[in-house]
Amino acid sequence: MSAQSKIEQVRELRERGFVVVKGLVPSERCEAIKELAVRQLNEAAQPLEYEADLRYPGAPESKHAPGGHTVRRLLDAYARDPLLREWATAPEIKGWMELYFGESPRLSRAHHNCMMTKHPAYGSLTGWHRDARYWSFERDDLVSTWLAVGTETVRNGGLWFVPGSHAMTFTSERFDAQKFFRADLPENEALLRTAVSPELAPGDIVFFHCNTLHSAGQNLSDEVKFSLVFTYHGASNVPLPGTRSASKPEVAV
Numbered sequence: 601m602s603a604q605s606k607i608e609q610v611r612e613l614r615e616r617g618f619v620v621v622k623g624l625v626p627s628e629r630c631e632a633i634k635e636l637a638v639r640q641l642n643e644a645a646q647p648l649e650y651e652a653d654l655r656y657p658g659a660p661e662s663k664h665a666p667g668g669h670t671v672r673r674l675l676d677a678y679a680r681d682p683l684l685r686e687w688a689t690a691p692e693i694k695g696w697m698e699l700y701f702g703e704s705p706r707l708s709r710a711h712h713n714c715m716m717t718k719h720p721a722y723g724s725l726t727g728w729h730r731d732a733r734y735w736s737f738e739r740d741d742l743v744s745t746w747l748a749v750g751t752e753t754v755r756n757g758g759l760w761f762v763p764g765s766h767a768m769t770f771t772s773e774r775f776d777a778q779k780f781f782r783a784d785l786p787e788n789e790a791l792l793r794t795a796v797s798p799e800l801a802p803g804d805i806v807f808f809h810c811n812t813l814h815s816a817g818q819n820l821s822d823e824v825k826f827s828l829v830f831t832y833h834g835a836s837n838v839p840l841p842g843t844r845s846a847s848k849p850e851v852a853v
């Protein structure tokens with residue numbers, strides 16, 4: 601367990617836009633989660649999102665191309681298995697989110713809510729972005745938990761974050777049409793040089809804000825990388841009616 605207190609972790613999240621908490625999930629639980637993920641991936645248990653659906657750089661051109669059925673996400677993790685549901689609503693997560701939001705937390709089933717799978721072949725890289733780009737809530741104040749089910753490093757496509765970027769304002773020209781932060785602009789490039797990629801061990805969690813700029817490379821190892829990701833917000837920060845954010849019932853954690 602991290603030596604940092606929960607209060608310090610929340611403070612770091614507020615200041616930097618992300619915080620790594622080491623060893624939050626015990627190794628037996630992490631192994632059970634991995635076993636489940638490997639089984640569900642092998643069974644191609646629906647609902648799934650394929651790399652070919654998104655076509656980020658490195659993904660197959662279509663589902664008919666070689667590697668066309670490479671899975672990017674095992675969707676709706678909350679409904680997949682009690683093991684995942686229990687983690688999503690675990691007392692340690694509830695307590696953490698209560699401290700951050702200062703009110704009862706809600707889990708969004710419309711965003712993230714998935715087991716990310718990054719494959720060595722045909723796994724794509726994800727450009728710089730803010731998760732809030734397509735999310736619609738009263739306030740851009742949501743926090744995601746990224747559980748490293750196995751080791752995550754730059755080599756196998758671990759996350760990169762720009763410290764402090766959650767609190768920065770940018771004009772719209774600094775993003776492209778898909779709302780990716782443009783790495784080709786000199787003023788963006790200078791900021792992106794400050795990015796860091798925390799190495800994660802199995803059971804480590806990254807808590808990150810929905811406006812924190814982040815990206816991830818391709819998986820250059822020879823094993824699939826699994827990461828379990830959920831998103832939370834305070835009860836008063838409701839999804840806007842009629843949007844994708846309001847398309848699934850939320851969970852009172």
Ligand SMILES: O=C(O)CCC(=O)C(=O)O
Binds near residue numbers: 718724725
């Ligand atoms: O693992 C990746 O490629 C990045 C995933 C990500 O940032 C996202 O889905 O928002």
